[in-house]
Amino acid sequence: MEKFSQMISQLTGVIWGLPMMLLLLGGGIFLTFRLKFFQFRFLPHIIGxxxxxxxxxxxxxxxxxxxxxxxxxxxSTMGAANIVGVPVAIALGGPGAIFWMWVVALIGMATKYSEVLLGIHYRQKNKEGEWVGGPMYYIDKGLGWKKVASFFAIALMIEIVASTMVQANSIATTVKGSFGVSPIVTGIVVMILVGLVTYGGIRTIGKVSERLIPLMVVLYLVSALAVLFVNISEIPTAFALIFKHALTPISATGGFVGAGVAAAIRWGLARGLYSNEAGMGTAPIAHSAAKNDHPAKQGFWGIFEVIVDTMIVCTITALVILTSGAWTEIGPNEASTMVTTALEPIFGVSLSGTIISTTLFFFVITTVIVIVYYGEKQAEYLFGTRFSKVMRFVYIASILIGAIGGLKFIWQFLDLMLACVVVPNMIALLFLSKNVQAITNDYFVKFRKAAKRNRTIQTLQANIF
Structure with a gap:
């Protein structure tokens, strides 16, 4: 079993190295060129x-x-990746890693936009009257690749079993470390919460996430901005470090062991690629239920995701670490504690730990709720709505199993199954890129006509009155 585990670990290490970076980053660059850099040209309109x-x-x-x-x-994207992943990237790649995180996020906007747009364009109503969509539908209906769509759905449905266990274990470990609560108790509480919310379907999930996610983001950002306010004089220096060491090595200092340009690029790209899940095919499943009269308009919300997740939250985390000096005090092995350490001079050791633990707890709770919904939709696509309810119970049961650390051998398949999800989705996006371009052009043609008509009406009204 140990040799098998090592083999799986080595395989996933290879896949999630250069090959996956080339696919995700290269695909994003291709889509950016295909759409003529629209995420930059129309950014004010997208923000509006x-x-x-x-x-x-x-x-x-x-x-x-x-x-x-x-x-x-x-x-499903906010959480540990923002609070823990960014410090790890800085610890291993230096401040310059943040520059490359920004670069890949700007490119990833085209990828996230494209998959959300296609999710809306190829969505359909299920037997319960809900709108459903995602990669399995646009791969099937858009390309006619029924077997590939089924492969995607099976891979994601299974991957979510392992992902749910890992997330549940993360919650249980955090709560035990911060508040001394037994993992079994945490597992049962999380099971009940997730079961109640997912039972109501996407409408209930939407209402809960609409309230909880902004609340948690605000709580975290207020705490982080307090650190930046105290260290406001260090902010220019932090930005200087980011830009300078994006292209030049940085020497060791304190607990920081130093990093070359290659390390900055590698860890910056990795954090940018994985933090907002652009290209992973999960976001379109949620977005496909949205009330919108044009696929491109919902695609803009995909760009909104990248802005909030990476350009705002991850950047604030990076500035907190750099301005507080936590990145020079703590070594790579303890990098996940950098944010808590940065908060301690202001909030104290106990309160700082409570803030981060509480934030992570609710972020992970919402993550589990949403990925259970994702898993249900895969089961529904493959075998119908009845089977999706069966998978809901499987996922909810896996929460308790994961919380107590059971079936850990399944966890090692997480990255491998995730690769089986990303690859078909990215290939489909590239093959459907002309469709994305046509739908985008359609939106802006209609937008310009509407804008011109409104200006004409306003001119006539001004002349009359």
């Missing part, structure tokens, strides 16, 4: 259609509001 319409209501077809769909998708 997302940040400017967070509370807007819609009568368009769909099950949840665009913002509810977005917070549901964000629920």
């Amino acid at each position: 259609q997302t940040f400017g319409k967070i509370f807007a209501k819609s009568n368009a077809p769909g099950s949840v509001t665009p913002f509810q769909a977005t917070t549901s998708a964000l629920a």
Whole structure:
């Protein structure tokens, strides 16, 4: 068993190294060129259609509001990757890693936009009257690759079993370390919470995530901004470190062991690729339920996700670590504690630990809720709505098993199964890129016509009155 585990570990290490980076980053670059850098050219418009319409209501077809769909998708990306992953990237790649994290996020906007757009374009209503979609539908309906769509669905359905266990174990470990609560108790509580929310379907998930995700983001950002306020004079220095060491090595200092340019690029790209899940095919499953009258408009919310997750939250985390000096005090093996350490001078040891533990707890709770929904939709695509309910019970049971650390041999398949999800999704995005381009052009043609018509009406009204 040990040799088998080592073989799986080595295989996933190879797959999630250069090959996966080339696929995700290369695919994002291709889509960026295909769409003529639209995420930069139309950024003000995209911001106006997302940040400017967070509370807007819609009568368009769909099950949840665009913002509810977005917070549901964000629920599966926000959390440990933002609070723990960024410190690890800095510890191993230096401050310059953040620059490359930004670069890949800007490129990943095209990928996230494309998959969300396709999710809406190829979605359909299920037997319960809910809108469903995702890679399995656009691979099937858009390309006619039924077997590939089924392979994607099976891989994601199984991957979520392992992912649920890992997330549950993360919650149980955090709660035990911070509050001394038994993992069994934590597992049961999480099971009940997840079961109650997922029972209500995407509408209930949307309502919960709409309230919980912004609350947790605000709690974390307020705590982080307090650190930045105290260390405000160090912010220019932090940005200087980021830009300088994106292209030049940095020497060892304190607990930091030093890093070359290659390490900065590697860890920055890795953090940027994995933090917002662009190209992984999960976000379109949540977004496909959104009330929207044009696929491109919901695609803009995919870009909103990347902005919030990577450009805002991950960047704030990086600045907290760099301005506080935590990155020079703590070595790579303890990098996950950097944010807590940065908060301690302001909030004290006990409160700092409580803030981070509470934030992570609720982020992981929402993650589990959403990925259980993702798993149900794969089961529904493959075998119908009845079987999706069976898988819901499997996922909920896996929460308790994971919380107490059971069936750990399944966890080692997590990265391997995730690769089986990413590869078909990215290939499908590349083959459907012309469709994405055509739908995007359609939106902007209609937008310009509407804008021109509105200007004409305003001119006539001004002349009359």
